[in-house]
Amino acid sequence: MSQADSSSSSAAAPTENDAPAAAQSLEDRYNTGRKRSFDRRFAWSAAGVLVLAGISFLFFSGWQDTNQVAAQDIGFTRTGDLSVVMKFEVTGPEQTPVACAVEALNTAKGTAGWTVVEVPVSDERTHVVSVPMNTTTEATAVSVRDCWVVK
Numbered sequence: 001m002s003q004a005d006s007s008s009s010s011a012a013a014p015t016e017n018d019a020p021a022a023a024q025s026l027e028d029r030y031n032t033g034r035k036r037s038f039d040r041r042f043a044w045s046a047a048g049v050l051v052l053a054g055i056s057f058l059f060f061s062g063w064q065d066t067n068q069v070a071a072q073d074i075g076f077t078r079t080g081d082l083s084v085v086m087k088f089e090v091t092g093p094e095q096t097p098v099a100c101a102v103e104a105l106n107t108a109k110g111t112a113g114w115t116v117v118e119v120p121v122s123d124e125r126t127h128v129v130s131v132p133m134n135t136t137t138e139a140t141a142v143s144v145r146d147c148w149v150v151k
């Protein structure tokens with residue numbers, strides 16, 4: 001009976017030392033211990049990569065580039081059958097000479113007039129410019145084609 005008592009007592013009453021082993025065997029069986037640390041490492045790595053990608057995008061996309069020139073058409077007015085006045089806004093670097101090409105189109109979308117105007121140098125980044133133009137035929141549309149920094 002002593003043999004039966006010793007085997008039944010070890011199976012029936014687990015000791016405190018057996019509890020961590022049982023928990024470890026469950027973690028091993030279901031991979032819960034390693035999976036959590038792997039998920040956290042993956043999440044931190046992905047967050048780090050996204051932050052670096054965002055900083056790289058801002059750095060390489062010209063976020064701080066102030067030498068760009070942009071133009072926005074405001075409108076034009078016919079002052080005669082073969083003349084118009086074009087009004088547009090130019091944004092460019094301060095104290096830098098800028099030139100813009102302005103084109104007038106006729107009803108067939110052909111070029112009726114073309115001029116290059118130099119924007120005066122000033123301390124302001126944005127200028128509103130009015131340009132009188134003579135055309136070869138009646139103009140139905142006038143727009144700024146391009147602006148650039150004069151070197």
